[in-house]
Amino acid sequence: MSPQRVAAVVRKEVRDFRRNRFVVWTMAVLPVVFLITPMVTLFRIPASASGPEVRSAVGAISLLLLIVPIVIPPVIAAYSVVGERDQGTLEPVLTAPLRPSELLLGKAIAAFLPSIAISYAVYFIVAISIRLGAAHVVSAVVWHAPQLLAQILFTPLLALWAIWVGIGISTRASDVRVAQQLATLAGLQLLGFTSLLSFQLITPSVPLAIGLALALLAADVVAWRVVSQLFDPERLIAGSRTPANAVRSRRTRTARTRA
Amino acid sequence: MDRANAPCLSGGPALVVEHLTKRFGERVAVEDLSFSVAAGEVFGFLGPNGAGKTTTVRMLATLIAPTSGSALVAGLPLEPGHGVEIRQRIAVMPENPGLYLRLTVAENLEFFAGLYGLPSPQARIGQALEAVNLGGRAGDTCGSLSKGLRQRVALARTLLSDPAIVFLDEPTSGLDPVATREVHGLIEELRGHGVTVFLTTHRLEEAEQLCDRVAILNTTLRTLGRPDELRDRLFAKTLVVRTAAPLRSPEQVFAVPGVESWRVDQRTGYVLTVADTRTAAPEVTRALVAAGADVLSLAEERHSLEDVYLELVDDDVEATR
Numbered sequence: 279m280s281p282q283r284v285a286a287v288v289r290k291e292v293r294d295f296r297r298n299r300f301v302v303w304t305m306a307v308l309p310v311v312f313l314i315t316p317m318v319t320l321f322r323i324p325a326s327a328s329g330p331e332v333r334s335a336v337g338a339i340s341l342l343l344l345i346v347p348i349v350i351p352p353v354i355a356a357y358s359v360v361g362e363r364d365q366g367t368l369e370p371v372l373t374a375p376l377r378p379s380e381l382l383l384g385k386a387i388a389a390f391l392p393s394i395a396i397s398y399a400v401y402f403i404v405a406i407s408i409r410l411g412a413a414h415v416v417s418a419v420v421w422h423a424p425q426l427l428a429q430i431l432f433t434p435l436l437a438l439w440a441i442w443v444g445i446g447i448s449t450r451a452s453d454v455r456v457a458q459q460l461a462t463l464a465g466l467q468l469l470g471f472t473s474l475l476s477f478q479l480i481t482p483s484v485p486l487a488i489g490l491a492l493a494l495l496a497a498d499v500v501a502w503r504v505v506s507q508l509f510d511p512e513r514l515i516a517g518s519r520t521p522a523n524a525v526r527s528r529r530t531r532t533a534r535t536r537a
Numbered sequence: 538m539d540r541a542n543a544p545c546l547s548g549g550p551a552l553v554v555e556h557l558t559k560r561f562g563e564r565v566a567v568e569d570l571s572f573s574v575a576a577g578e579v580f581g582f583l584g585p586n587g588a589g590k591t592t593t594v595r596m597l598a599t600l601i602a603p604t605s606g607s608a609l610v611a612g613l614p615l616e617p618g619h620g621v622e623i624r625q626r627i628a629v630m631p632e633n634p635g636l637y638l639r640l641t642v643a644e645n646l647e648f649f650a651g652l653y654g655l656p657s658p659q660a661r662i663g664q665a666l667e668a669v670n671l672g673g674r675a676g677d678t679c680g681s682l683s684k685g686l687r688q689r690v691a692l693a694r695t696l697l698s699d700p701a702i703v704f705l706d707e708p709t710s711g712l713d714p715v716a717t718r719e720v721h722g723l724i725e726e727l728r729g730h731g732v733t734v735f736l737t738t739h740r741l742e743e744a745e746q747l748c749d750r751v752a753i754l755n756t757t758l759r760t761l762g763r764p765d766e767l768r769d770r771l772f773a774k775t776l777v778v779r780t781a782a783p784l785r786s787p788e789q790v791f792a793v794p795g796v797e798s799w800r801v802d803q804r805t806g807y808v809l810t811v812a813d814t815r816t817a818a819p820e821v822t823r824a825l826v827a828a829g830a831d832v833l834s835l836a837e838e839r840h841s842l843e844d845v846y847l848e849l850v851d852d853d854v855e856a857t858r
Contacts, residue, residue, distance in 0.1 A: 287652075289647075290651075293640055298639060366633040374649060515600055
């Protein structure tokens with residue numbers, strides 16, 4: 279693994295995204311949508327509201343805020359491989375001395391950085407606004423330590439998972455739009471998990487948050503490895519599958535690298 | 538340019554290909570391909586569409602795995618374990634330049650300089666751009682460049698890493714004559730620096746002009762050699778005689794040593810098949826003068842590489858009918 283090559287991919291990706299109008303607009307509009315709804319909902323809760331009523335509203339908003347790191351990354355991640363193939367840039371890149379795992383890691387980091395910045399920004403704008411202007415009962419639930427910790431820990435890990443799912447779909451999809459739609463849909467599987475936390479069906483606690491975060495981290499590492507295996511240059515360039523012997527050889531190489 | 542990768546070949550051939558075959562399912566793209574390319578040679582790879590030229594380049598560039606056979610690329614065996622090392626020593630320019638159109642010329646090259654781990658990238662980028670006469674366009678976005686300029690940026694990209702072998706897939710496709718001449722100049726320059734050039738092209742005059750040897754491929758290797766060798770191998774040596782009036786008894790005139798046979802061609806005159814043009818031409822000249830013929834011209838018939846190509850490829854077309 280060469281950090282220099284990974285850094286080169288990250289730098290190029292970030293430069294390319296910044297000049298891609300579709301990506302810039304999507305990244306700008308989605309957070310605004312996710313900001314308005316929680317603010318309006320939580321500011322309308324009166325100080326006299328009952329505990330269950332507040333917890334239910336905050337749960338719905340927490341769910342919404344945890345959707346941000348799930349829906350934003352696929353916009354970029356799903357484009358990463360199939361987009362390069364469509365614009366004819368994948369072949370020159372693959373002729374450079376770059377391992378697929380380095381290429382994919384660089385792309386994942388490049389998708390991760392803006393996604394996580396936006397997700398945290400949205401969350402903290404909501405949380406600080408609640409603290410300053412909403413009813414105390416609402417603020418107390420939002421600023422509950424395990425709830426905060428869960429948001430802070432799970433946001434990057436959920437984003438990473440969504441990114442690997444997006445890149446995985448991108449390595450197999452035939453079209454950028456299809457990849458983006460499938461990646462967003464696939465990322466929503468995490469809604470079930472986040473719902474359990476948001477509605478406190480699983481009571482958030484610090485050990486539970488850390489345990490679940492570690493499990494998610496392990497899943498992210500496994501996802502990176504699996505997606506690297508799914509990445510088949512032959513299929514992407516020539517439109518055919520690598521013969522079985524070549525796949526075996528690549529696996530052997532991976533095993534050697536690990537050793 | 539100093540060539541950092543030159544020692545990796547250590548005097549051996551740049552490419553050795555043995556019985557390379559590639560099948561995509563039932564379809565055979567390339568079959569039983571064997572040839573070698575010497576270090577510093579400009580090697581032309583010709584063939585009709587779908588002949589397997591690009592597939593061969595992709596195999597040698599480790600992008601796709603051969604179904605069977607073996608190869609040595611820049612001194613390394615073509616195996617998955619050597620993919621990164623091989624790609625470090627070669628550069629490939631695909632037919633499509635494959636540039637990031639939203640990035641500038643310099644940013645495109647910076648990206649690849651990073652992938653090759655070049656120690657002083659800015660200096661290398663400057664040199665590569667100067668080599669393709671794009672020194673003043675470093676800040677332009679690639680999307681704003683013409684096709685010819687994009688092709689030149691792609692060429693600059695291949696020069697960045699001082700590769701031992703450069704694979705150029707149709708480098709002059711779609712270029713105007715001036716840009717084409719510039720690309721040819723660059724290829725000559727690469728030859729001058731001892732870089733091995735593997736050139737796939739449809740332009741036969743280009744191959745004839747630039748290549749030390751050419752291979753003609755149509756799924757299998759049809760022929761391989763220097764362009765003049767191929768002409769000699771495929772076509773008999775001929776002299777074309779034009780006279781002001783038909784000869785009275787050509788069978789007597791052409792009954793001279795060195796002339797194997799002759800025929801009348803309505804367009805060109807008399808076409809003589811000879812063993813060696815250098816010895817036969819003076820004999821024929823003397824015989825024509827002795828016969829009192831008014832000779833307009835006597836010349837060796839030159840077959841082009843195109844004739845060789847058409848002869849071989851037409852055979853294949855006939856065979857598949």
